[in-house]
Each structure stands twice: as structure tokens, then as C-alpha cells.
Amino acid sequence: MQNGYGKSSIEEYFTDCDDSDFLDAIDYFFYLTDKKLRTMKPEYQYDYDADGAINDAIVELNYRFKxxxxxxxxxxxxxITIDSTFLHKTAVKPALKLLFEEGFEGAEDEIRNAYERxxxxxxxxxxxxxxxxxxSTxxxxxxxxGYAYDKNKDTAQKLITILENNGFYPSYMNAHLTSIRKTLETGLPVVRNKVAGHGQGNQIITIPDEYTDYALHLAATNILFLVRLYRNKKQNP
Structure with missing residues (x-):
């Protein structure tokens, strides 16, 4: 690290690496900053507003992206990727936040992995x-x-039916939720099964970005809807 060797090596890496590796490095650095530095013991923190500095760095990063x-x-x-600012603000970010707050860690990891992929x-x-x-949601x-279901066999369509049959949906919303149920059943599960869930044989299948973005936003919207219903039931038993 003497004579600037460490710094020059880092600069050389960022100059020569491809876009994906560059984003991975930025992602990892800011993940450590956001997750780890905020939880440092007070005796290891300097006499300044660490949270404020971290928040400012994140704001600056997002400003540069924009x-x-x-x-x-x-x-x-x-x-994460943003292809629609409106959908990102109203579905993706709220879904990630709500999954974390309500203890849906497994589903949160999977939707994060989806956006990472x-x-x-x-x-x-x-x-x-x-x-x-x-x-998973x-x-x-x-x-x-406490609803009975088969963890190994029940598909998305079956799970939707189980939630409905157990009164998870408010009765006064039956008509409205019938149409939502059809959207859930014929939306994401079908996209997943027809495009990604089966072998592609001898033909290599290329999935367009817009098709993938549709599936991810549909997932985030549906997850947000279901977890909000769960939270409301928990708060108003």
C-alpha cells in the first residue's frame, strides 16, 4: 500500500473492468456502508454524524445515477434497475421495505435476487x-x-385459492378481488411457467428486457398488495 500502490491498483481495476463488475463493486461498497457502518459501536465512531454522512453519500450516488x-x-x-420511475416508487421500493418490516425475509431475499439477476x-x-x-410471500x-397448505406441492394458483378460502380477503371485496385473483393467476405464474419454468429444448430462448420488467413489476405489485392485506389483518384482528 506504500507509494500509492494500493490506490493505483484500485484505479486501474475500475478503469479496466466492465460495467457489470463496476456496478457490483459500487453495490458492495454501499451495502457495507449502509448496513455495517450504521451499526458500529459508538466507541469506534468518530465525533460526527455518521448516519448523516452515509445518507448524504447515498443521495449523491442516486443523484449521479439520475x-x-x-x-x-x-x-x-x-x-436495483429502474425502468419506470412511477412503478419503482409505488411498487418496488414499498414492497422491499414492507417485506423487511413484516418479517418476510425469505421472500425479500428472492425479490432482491430477481432484481440483481x-x-x-x-x-x-x-x-x-x-x-x-x-x-414465498x-x-x-x-x-x-395458520392456514393449512402443502409446502412442497402447492403452486401460486393453489395458494391464491387457499388465501381466499380462509377469508384472507375481506368479504366486502369479493367482487373486486375476483378480478385481482384472475390477474394473479394469469399474470406472473403464467409468465414464469411458460417462459422460465420449463426446459428450452434445442432452441435457446431469449427473454426481452421489457417482458422481464413486466414480470418483476407484477411480482412487486402483487407482493405489496398481499403484505399490506396481511399487515391490516394483524393490526385489526
Whole structure:
């Protein structure tokens, strides 16, 4: 590290690495900053507002992403892809936050993995992870609510029916939720099963970005809807 060797090596790495590796490095650095430095013992912290400095750094990073129209944002300790600012603000970020707050860690990990795969261009596995997050959300709700289901066999469509049959949906919303149930049943599960859930044979299947983004946003919207229902039931038993 003497004579600037360490610094020059880092500069050389960032100059020569590809975009994906560069984003991975930024993602990891800001993850450590956001998750680890905030929890340092007070005696290891300097006499300044550490949280404020971390928040300012994240704001600066996101400003630079937006300034250069890169389509990324650091949110909930992770760099994620933004293809629609409105959907990102109203579905993706709230879903990640709510999953964490309500103890849906397994589903949270899977939806994070979905967006990580999407960022790296692995669209097939991005859809698979989104589908897993959607199903995991419903399974966790069943566990928390004490609804019987088969952990190894029940699919998304079956889990939707179980939630409905157990009165998870308010009765006065039956008509409205019938249409939502159809959207859930014919939306994400079908996208996942038809595109990503089966073998591709001799033909290599390329999944367009817009198709993948649709699946991920559909997953985030559905997850947000279901977990909000769960939270409301918990707060108003």
C-alpha cells in the first residue's frame, strides 16, 4: 500500500473492468456502508454524524445515477434497475421495505435476487426468482395466519385459492378481488411457467428486457398488495 500502490491498483481495476463488475463493486461498497457502518459501536465512531454522512453519500450516488440517465438507484441497501420511475416508487421500493418490516425475509431475499439477476441481464432467472418471491410471500402469510397448505406441492394458483378460502380477503371485496385473483393467476405464474419454468429444448430462448420488467413489476405489485392485506389483518384482528 506504500507509494500509492494500493490506490493505483484500485484505479486501474475500475478503469479496466466492465460495467457489470463496476456496478457490483459500487453495490458492495454501499451495502457495507449502509448496513455495517450504521451499526458500529459508538466507541469506534468518530465525533460526527455518521448516519448523516452515509445518507448524504447515498443521495449523491442516486443523484449521479439520475444525472447520467443510467437507470439505477440504490434503495434498501441494494442497487436495483429502474425502468419506470412511477412503478419503482409505488411498487418496488414499498414492497422491499414492507417485506423487511413484516418479517418476510425469505421472500425479500428472492425479490432482491430477481432484481440483481435483471441488473446483470440474466432475465430467465430474474423471472424465476420473482415467481419464487411471489409464492414465498403467500406461503409465509399461510404460516403466519395458520392456514393449512402443502409446502412442497402447492403452486401460486393453489395458494391464491387457499388465501381466499380462509377469508384472507375481506368479504366486502369479493367482487373486486375476483378480478385481482384472475390477474394473479394469469399474470406472473403464467409468465414464469411458460417462459422460465420449463426446459428450452434445442432452441435457446431469449427473454426481452421489457417482458422481464413486466414480470418483476407484477411480482412487486402483487407482493405489496398481499403484505399490506396481511399487515391490516394483524393490526385489526
Amino acid at each position: 444525472q447520467h440517465n443510467l437507470g439505477y438507484e440504490f434503495a434498501n441497501s441494494q442497487i 435483471r441488473r446483470k441481464g440474466d432475465n430467465k432467472n430474474a423471472i424465476l426468482e420473482a415467481g419464487k418471491a411471489f409464492e 403467500m406461503k409465509i402469510i399461510c404460516d403466519k395466519q
